[in-house]
Amino acid sequence: AEELSFANFTPPFHTVNASVIEKMNADLMAATDGEVSVRGYHGGELGAGPVEQYVRVVQGAADIAWGLPGYTSSQFEKTMIVELPGTLSNEDDGYAAMWAAYDAHLAGEFTATVPVAMWTSEPNVLIMKDKVVRTPADMAGLKVRVAGATAAEVATALGATPVQMPINQVYNALQTGLIDGVITGSSTLSDFKLDEVASSYTFGANLGRLAFYAVMNEAKYNDLSDAAKAALDSSGNTAISKSAEDAWNATSDAGVAAARALDDNTFVDLSEAEAAAFADVIAGVTGAYVAKVGGEDALAAMQGN
Amino acid sequence: MSVEVTGFIGLATLLVLLAIRIPVAFAMFLVGFVGICALKGWNAAMSLLSSETFTLASSSELVVVPLFILMGNVATATGMSRQLYTAAYAMIGHVRGGLASATVVGCGGFAALSGSSVASALTMGKVSLSEMERFKYDQRLSTGVVAAGGTLGILIPPSTGFVIFAILTEQSIGRLFLAGVFPGLLLLMMFVLTVWIICWIKPELGPRGPRSSGAERLRALTGALPILLVIVVTIGGIYGGLFSPVEAAGVGAALVVIYGIVTRTLSFAAFWHSARSSIVTTATVMLILSGAHMINPFLALSHVPAFVGGALVALDLPVLVILALMLLMYLILGCFLEGFAMLVLTLPIFFPVVLQLGIDPIWFGVLVVLTLEMGLISPPVGINVFIVKSVAPKVALGDIFRGVTPFWFAMLFTLIVLIAFPQVSLFLPNTMFN
Amino acid sequence: MGLSANLGALGLLVEVIVIMIDVVGRFFGSPLYGSQDMVTMGMVVLVFGGMAMCDRDGGHIAVDLLEPRFSPAVNRFIDIISALLGAIIFLFIAYAIYESAKLSIMLNLSTNLLRLPKAWFQWGLAAFSIVTALGMLLRAAELSLSGRDIRREKATEL
Ligand code: NA
Ligand code: NA
Numbered sequence: 001a002e003e004l005s006f007a008n009f010t011p012p013f014h015t016v017n018a019s020v021i022e023k024m025n026a027d028l029m030a031a032t033d034g035e036v037s038v039r040g041y042h043g044g045e046l047g048a049g050p051v052e053q054y055v056r057v058v059q060g061a062a063d064i065a066w067g068l069p070g071y072t073s074s075q076f077e078k079t080m081i082v083e084l085p086g087t088l089s090n091e092d093d094g095y096a097a098m099w100a101a102y103d104a105h106l107a108g109e110f111t112a113t114v115p116v117a118m119w120t121s122e123p124n125v126l127i128m129k130d131k132v133v134r135t136p137a138d139m140a141g142l143k144v145r146v147a148g149a150t151a152a153e154v155a156t157a158l159g160a161t162p163v164q165m166p167i168n169q170v171y172n173a174l175q176t177g178l179i180d181g182v183i184t185g186s187s188t189l190s191d192f193k194l195d196e197v198a199s200s201y202t203f204g205a206n207l208g209r210l211a212f213y214a215v216m217n218e219a220k221y222n223d224l225s226d227a228a229k230a231a232l233d234s235s236g237n238t239a240i241s242k243s244a245e246d247a248w249n250a251t252s253d254a255g256v257a258a259a260r261a262l263d264d265n266t267f268v269d270l271s272e273a274e275a276a277a278f279a280d281v282i283a284g285v286t287g288a289y290v291a292k293v294g295g296e297d298a299l300a301a302m303q304g305n
Numbered sequence: 306m307s308v309e310v311t312g313f314i315g316l317a318t319l320l321v322l323l324a325i326r327i328p329v330a331f332a333m334f335l336v337g338f339v340g341i342c343a344l345k346g347w348n349a350a351m352s353l354l355s356s357e358t359f360t361l362a363s364s365s366e367l368v369v370v371p372l373f374i375l376m377g378n379v380a381t382a383t384g385m386s387r388q389l390y391t392a393a394y395a396m397i398g399h400v401r402g403g404l405a406s407a408t409v410v411g412c413g414g415f416a417a418l419s420g421s422s423v424a425s426a427l428t429m430g431k432v433s434l435s436e437m438e439r440f441k442y443d444q445r446l447s448t449g450v451v452a453a454g455g456t457l458g459i460l461i462p463p464s465t466g467f468v469i470f471a472i473l474t475e476q477s478i479g480r481l482f483l484a485g486v487f488p489g490l491l492l493l494m495m496f497v498l499t500v501w502i503i504c505w506i507k508p509e510l511g512p513r514g515p516r517s518s519g520a521e522r523l524r525a526l527t528g529a530l531p532i533l534l535v536i537v538v539t540i541g542g543i544y545g546g547l548f549s550p551v552e553a554a555g556v557g558a559a560l561v562v563i564y565g566i567v568t569r570t571l572s573f574a575a576f577w578h579s580a581r582s583s584i585v586t587t588a589t590v591m592l593i594l595s596g597a598h599m600i601n602p603f604l605a606l607s608h609v610p611a612f613v614g615g616a617l618v619a620l621d622l623p624v625l626v627i628l629a630l631m632l633l634m635y636l637i638l639g640c641f642l643e644g645f646a647m648l649v650l651t652l653p654i655f656f657p658v659v660l661q662l663g664i665d666p667i668w669f670g671v672l673v674v675l676t677l678e679m680g681l682i683s684p685p686v687g688i689n690v691f692i693v694k695s696v697a698p699k700v701a702l703g704d705i706f707r708g709v710t711p712f713w714f715a716m717l718f719t720l721i722v723l724i725a726f727p728q729v730s731l732f733l734p735n736t737m738f739n
Numbered sequence: 740m741g742l743s744a745n746l747g748a749l750g751l752l753v754e755v756i757v758i759m760i761d762v763v764g765r766f767f768g769s770p771l772y773g774s775q776d777m778v779t780m781g782m783v784v785l786v787f788g789g790m791a792m793c794d795r796d797g798g799h800i801a802v803d804l805l806e807p808r809f810s811p812a813v814n815r816f817i818d819i820i821s822a823l824l825g826a827i828i829f830l831f832i833a834y835a836i837y838e839s840a841k842l843s844i845m846l847n848l849s850t851n852l853l854r855l856p857k858a859w860f861q862w863g864l865a866a867f868s869i870v871t872a873l874g875m876l877l878r879a880a881e882l883s884l885s886g887r888d889i890r891r892e893k894a895t896e897l
Contacts, residue, residue: 005345011473011652043473043649045605048598052356055842059352061602062346074849107500111846142769148851152772161768164775164852166365166510169549171478172463196479326806326817327824328799334828348894355835359864362786363779371751371785373757548762562755580748584789585796588747590794591786592802684802691800702802 004028004038004220005063009050012042015187016066019247020117020214023240024064024232031231036224038064055194058112066117066214066217070148071086076211077293079106082120082302084286085154085208086279094120094209095241099233105298113215116232119245121210122252127194128181129174130160132266133202136273136281145170151183153285154207158192158278171197183207187248201259204270205278212244282302307367308344312607319600322413323685330596333686338598344606357598362591365464365551366421371587372554374696376561377431378579383565385532390436392529395517402504402511404440405450407431408433408495412454416461416489418540418553423590426689427453430696443510444700446503449708452693453496453716456678461489463543464551472651476666480734484667487729488675491722495715503711531568535560543583545638589695593688601649610638614654624662625724628669631655632676632720639680647677671730672723679716682709743801743867747788750781757781776850783860787867791874794825815882822879829872840865 006021008014017040025038046062053067056074069076070083081087082098098106098118126133133139140159146152152162161178167188173179174197182194189195221229233240259265270278290299315336322332334354361367380386390404397403408429415425428450437447459466462482471478504511517525539557542548548556565571580739604610617630638647659669681689690705697705721727754777761774771777793799801821807815840861842848848857 004546011475013475016601031550041602041605043652046602047353047356048601054846055839055848056352057355058842058846059356059839061356062349071851072846072848074854075846077508126485143765148383152852161765161770163770164773165549166775168468169551171468173546173549176544178549190475196477197888199598247610287512288808289446323802324805326801326809326814327800327821330799331821331824331828335824338828338831351831354832355839355861358832358859359783359836359839362783362864363860364782365779367774368754368778371782372754375751375755436783517792547766552758552762555755556762559755559759577748579881581789581792584744584747584751584785585793586789587786588789588793589800592790612803668820694800698796699808702800 001034002036004036004063004216005046006038006040006214007044007046007053007056007065008040008042009044009048009053009067010042010191012040014042014191015247015251016244017042017214019243020066022239023243024116024214027231027240028228031227032225036228040122054213054215057215058139058273060217062217063220064116064214064216066212069211069213073148073150076109078295078298079109079211079213080148080150081286081290081293081295081299082211083208084289085124085148085282086208086286087208087299087302088120090123090204090206093242093245094211095238095245097304098211099238100304101243101298101301105295105301110213110215112218114221114232114234115213116216116221116234117212117214117240117244118233119241119248120214121212122187122249123185123209124183124207125186126181126183126205126207127186127189128200128202129177129198130200131180132200132268133181134268134270136278143178145173145179145182145184147184150285151208153289154282155183157282157285168191170194174198185210185248185252186256186259187252187258190251191255195228195255195259195262198259199264200266201256202268202270203256204268204275206275207278208281214240214244308607309609311340311343312604312609312612314607314627315603315607320685329686329691330592333593333596333600337596337601337603341606342605344603348428349654352737353599353602358595361595361598367591367594368534369419369421369424369551369554370427371427371583372542372558372589373419374586375580376554376558376581377428379558379561379565379571379576380432380532380535381435382575383561383568383570383580385535385561385564386432386436387439388528389532390433390439392442392522392525394514395522395525395591398440399510399516400513401513401514401553402442402446402500404433404437404442405446405500405504405511408437408447408450409454409493409500412451413461413489413493414537414540415586416457416459417463418536418543418557419458419463419550422456422458422466422678422689423594423692424554425458426451426584426692427696428443429455430693431638434693434697437590440514441512444697445704445708446500446510448509448693448697448705448709449712450496450500452682452687452689452705452709453712455689455692456495456716457489457493459463459674460485460492460671461679462486466677467670469648470652470670470674473648474628474666474670475657476670477734480667481670483734483737484671484730485674486733488671488719488723491729492675492716495719496712499711499715500512501590504681531564532561558636586695590692593691597686597688601670610651614651618658624664627658627662628664628672628724629645631659632672635673635676636679636683639677640683640686647680648673667734668723672720675716675720675723679713679720681705682713741792743788743790743870744792745788747785747792750785750788754778754781754785759840773850776853776855780850780855780860783864787864787871790829790867791871794874794878799825819879819882822875822882826872826875826879829868829875832871834887836861836865836868840896 028036053065069079123230144155146162150277155162319336393407467481761771840858843857
């Protein structure tokens with residue numbers, strides 16, 4: 001019997017555990033009659049933080065790890081396209097788009113590993129404190145936390161001042177008013193306790209989303225039996241990726257429902273026309289990025305064209 | 306040989322290496338590296354060696370370490386620390402151990418600025434140790450006060466300890482911060498009381514000075530205005546949303562440097578000396594933290610915490626006894642592990658039990674963080690004691706451990722009070738949130 | 740070693756300036772682009788820049804509880820072993836980081852906003868580690884040949 005180690009930089013209560021790690025373990029055990037199993041190492045037990053996750057798998061510190069292309073965006077220039085506003089609609093399945101583009105356009109960015117799941121988060125929303133945003137003009141001059149370079153351009157296009165800071169400092173920054181808000185998925189409401197400090201939420205604008213990967217060491221993968229390989233998503237199956245994406249959406253829905261239950265919060269659900277106003281302002285950012293990385297074909301594949 | 310046995314052998318080896326005076330960081334690197342090699346292979350060990358050192362050295366949170374040390378160094382070079390302690394001496398120098406008590410209060414104030422015990426102990430150590438020496442305070446008392454007082458950093462909000470606990474257990478950060486306020490103040494008072502008792506038994510450790518006149522006090526206080534102003538601006542800037550707690554360290558350092566330039570009390574040579582000395586101290590601290598980060602994956606792979614936790618949970622005992630046993634485990638693990646590594650390794654095992662037994666999770670969080678703080682000053686791996694040693698190289702480590710012992714007992718007493726009276730922790734969060 | 744410490748001190752100075760520009764700029768609505776990239780990579784330089792000097796100054800903390808119980812010969816032997824162990828650890832760190840730097844180039848890794856190549860900083864870290872290791876080897880040699888301990892001499896100078 002073989003036990004594969006799965007490096008998880010988040011706590012064991014995080015959405016990823018049940019939807020990816022435990023599912024992968026169950027699927028592999030079932031496919032191999034218990035010969036191959038997966039054990040999660042949580043909270044950075046196999047090395048701290050999200051940034052080095054990919055390298056940990058290549059070097060063999062872990063057999064499998066999950067991470068965000070956004071933390072090492074220079075490696076994932078084309079994969080990152082799936083995150084951009086307008087690439088997908090807020091209702092599209094991100095995992096399906098990523099796998100559709102993988103073989104022809106993204107595989108080159110996954111050197112020395114095999115992706116065993118790829119998925120995206122719930123759509124980004126505006127999470128604000130004390131500032132209600134209904135139109136792009138409402139964003140003028142507000143300080144908004146962003147994760148990466150393209151997100152910073154989105155914020156700038158909206159007239160906001162982008163502030164770069166790690167997600168775990170956002171709670172404090174929102175509380176003290178250092179930033180007015182953050183553009184991110186609503187699963188952070190529960191994951192990083194932002195619901196305690198935020199007071200206004202704007203839904204409906206297409207502000208992109210986050211992408212995720214789970215990768216396995218290439219040599220380890222090649223040593224697996226065909227039955228084991230078939231249980232992982234690299235073999236054309238997308239069960240684990242779908243499970244992850246569904247779970248992210250469920251976490252997000254629960255976080256939003258909990259926040260909506262509090263009466264001191266403001267919820268803005270944009271109409272189609274109001275959402276279009278945001279899309280118009282942001283449109284140039286995605287196009288410029290795709291052109292810069294030569295990702296037109298990858299974009300088309302993600303959009304199913 | 307089972308992986309657990311490898312884990313216990315590793316811990317025993319670490320103890321022996323430390324006992325024979327192998328530098329702490331080297332011992333942790335050696336045991337961690339060899340242990341990971343044994344459990345997961347050479348490639349994994351090399352990978353962790355490179356990723357853990359680089360990740361830690363490029364951590365955006367630990368930037369506060371060199372910045373706060375620089376602030377402390379420059380404050381000392383420009384005479385600001387001296388002015389602060391001259392003022393404190395004028396106010397309470399006539400009380401036995403008055404300056405040590407003032408240092409405890411200073412640590413409490415600094416804790417409102419910094420979320421980390423390491424930064425608190427470093428900065429307060431830089432500022433206060435030579436000053437207490439100037440007034441003939443015993444070095445065991447002064448280093449002990451700083452090592453213990455520094456631990457207030459993670460009990461009084463903001464606190465990285467509570468943030469990690471909250472994220473690991475899905476509890477409210479806001480509630481935990483509020484829950485830490487009264488226990489933090491209680492502990493602060495216990496530390497002051499401990500200083501008073503020590504100096505009552507042995508007055509020569511913290512000698513009394515003459516009582517100052519009102520005019521002398523006013524003059525001394527005026528002299529300390531610049532540094533007090535820097536502290537007020539830095540704390541005010543955080544709560545006023547001008548900068549983050551991490552940036553506050555940079556702002557504080559910049560302010561003391563600007564003061565030094567404007568008042569011509571800081572030459573370029575003196576500044577450069579302060580900067581170089583800051584990075585050398587930072588290197589010491591970071592190497593120990595990197596070593597602790599090598600032990601962490603080794604223990605995770607050996608399943609030792611899961612093994613010990615599982616055994617504990619399997620016992621059929623009353624709730625309070627299990628709680629006491631869990632805290633005892635933290636005390637014992639705290640002798641070897643860095644506090645946050647310990648949270649990551651143990652909470653996944655303990656926390657479900659805590660919920661199942663109906664123990665209030667916020668209360669548990671306060672108790673655990675206080676226990677972690679005790680681990681920071683207990684031998685052989687007492688990170689805060691090492692920190693103080695790095696700013697007081699002339700004092701023997703044994704003397705610092707001896708000096709901090711009475712404060713360890715003060716913490717134990719506080720822990721017992723907090724267990725007996727959960728309201729001390731829970732009053733504030735329950736009234737503010739409900 | 741002096742050079743690496745000076746580079747480290749320079750890193751610290753840059754750190755303070757970058758944070759101040761960022762804080763003041765943000766107040767007026769234009770924060771410094773990529774400040775976090777600069778701060779974290781500056782941190783790498785300053786942490787490892789101080790490493791060599793840290794050993795020179797006897798900065799590596801050891802549990803000295805039993806030191807008085809050991810004979811001078813035993814203590815000297817432990818000092819030599821510690822210096823050698825330290826040298827080996829830093830050579831290992833240098834090698835491990837150098838290997839990771841190759842991977843960083845292969846994966847095109849760089850900081851998120853300013854696109855500073857990660858390999859540059861890994862090479863720097865490896866170089867500082869080698870300087871540190873050489874310093875420790877030198878100290879081990881001095882200790883075993885002449886019994887001279889640079890750290891004690893430094894301590895009395897201070
Ligand atoms: Na604090
Ligand atoms: Na300890």
